[in-house]
Amino acid sequence: MSVDLSTIGSHKVKSIPSGESVELKSFWQEQNVAIIFFRRWGCMFCRLWAKELGEITPILRKNNIRLVGIGLEGTGSKEFVDGKYFDGDLYYVEDRSIYQTLGFKRFNVVSIITSLFWKQSREAIVKGKSLGLGGDLKGDWVQTGGALLVGKGGRLIRHFTQTGPSDHLPNKDILQLFDLENEYKAETMANKKREELECNKRRPKPWIMNLRQCPLTPIHQIWAERRCKQSRV
Numbered sequence: 001m002s003v004d005l006s007t008i009g010s011h012k013v014k015s016i017p018s019g020e021s022v023e024l025k026s027f028w029q030e031q032n033v034a035i036i037f038f039r040r041w042g043c044m045f046c047r048l049w050a051k052e053l054g055e056i057t058p059i060l061r062k063n064n065i066r067l068v069g070i071g072l073e074g075t076g077s078k079e080f081v082d083g084k085y086f087d088g089d090l091y092y093v094e095d096r097s098i099y100q101t102l103g104f105k106r107f108n109v110v111s112i113i114t115s116l117f118w119k120q121s122r123e124a125i126v127k128g129k130s131l132g133l134g135g136d137l138k139g140d141w142v143q144t145g146g147a148l149l150v151g152k153g154g155r156l157i158r159h160f161t162q163t164g165p166s167d168h169l170p171n172k173d174i175l176q177l178f179d180l181e182n183e184y185k186a187e188t189m190a191n192k193k194r195e196e197l198e199c200n201k202r203r204p205k206p207w208i209m210n211l212r213q214c215p216l217t218p219i220h221q222i223w224a225e226r227r228c229k230q231s232r233v
Contacts, residue, residue: 001103001159003102003148003156003159005025005028005150005154005156006025006154007101008024008025008098008101008102008148009023009024009025009028009154010023010024010025011023011024011093011097011098011101012024012093013070013091013092013093013098014074014091014092014093014094015089015090015091016074016077016081016090016091016092017077017078017081022091024098025154027066027068027150028150028151028152028153028154029152029153029154030152031064031065031066031152032063032064032065032066032149032150032151032152032157032178033065033066033067033068033148033149033150034060034065034066034067034068034147034148034149034174034178035068035069035070035147035148035149035150036049036050036053036067036068036069036070036088036145036147037070037071037098037099037102037104037145037146037147037148038050038069038070038071038072038145039072039140039141039143039144039145039162039165040071040072040073040075040076040138040139040140040141040143041071041075041076041077041079041080041138041139042076042079042080042135042136042137042138042139043135043139043141043165044124044125044128044133044134044135045121045124045128045165045166045168046071046145047080047083047085047128047133047134047135048124048127048128048131048133048166049168050069050080050085050086051085051086051131051133052168052171053067053086053087053088053171054086054087055171056171056174056175056183056184057087057088059175059180059183060178063178063180065178066088066089067087067088067089068088068089068090068091069086069088069089069090069091070090070091070092070093070098071090071091071092071093071139072092072093072096072099072139072140072143072145073092073093073094073139073140074092074094075138075139076136076138076139077090077092079136083133083134085133096140096143099143099145102146102148102159102161103146103161104143104144104145104146104161104162105144105161106142106143106144107142107143107144107165108142109142112141112142112165115164115165115166116165118164118166120164120166120167121164121165121166123166124166125166144161144162144163144164144165144167145162146159146160146161146162146169147159147160147169148160149174149177149178157177157178158177171184172184172186
């Protein structure tokens with residue numbers, strides 16, 4: 001969908017924690033900006049995306065690119081701030097109007113539950129749990145989000161909309177869109193592609209090791225190995 005920045009820019013957001021109200025267009029008047037619209041503050045997928053963005057925050061700052069995170073309502077924002085998931089400026093909106101204007105869709109109960117079984121979601125859950133990110137059900141848990149990358153003065157660079165709750169705009173893509181692809185060092189950054197998580201690096205439980213001595217393969221081991229193979233497809 002096409003995005004009219006003049007319309008989007010007139011929407012107001014409130015700073016966390018001060019509550020100061022500013023227009024969205026103020027973010028791109030003097031510099032380039034990457035604006036991330038999180039689904040909700042208690043979403044583990046959002047916390048993971050926020051944490052991954054921390055890998056490129058120093059690069060963005062060095063190149064005078066502002067990083068802004070926006071959430072729907074203030075519910076759960078304190079836990080998000082206290083968890084130090086996001087290394088940028090945080091704001092919230094009091095209603096869904098800006099999310100609707102940007103075309104961020106809403107799931108229904110069936111589709112949101114089904115989406116948790118998608119390959120991308122399973123990989124994000126594994127990574128989120130390994131980082132101890134946690135999560136809760138506070139807020140509007142059927143809403144999706146996305147991102148806006150805008151150049152100084154109001155030049156739209158990228159309008160990204162989530163297709164699922166764990167969908168995200170990769171760091172490598174963000175840097176490329178700001179012509180900073182040479183700054184991305186995959187071998188030294190923790191936020192490698194989520195599908196590169198290796199199942200065989202997980203340390204098995206002692207009782208699983210004992211069961212492996214049995215002549216017959218236990219059903220739980222067959223299931224686990226099948227899940228690992230599927231995640232690599």
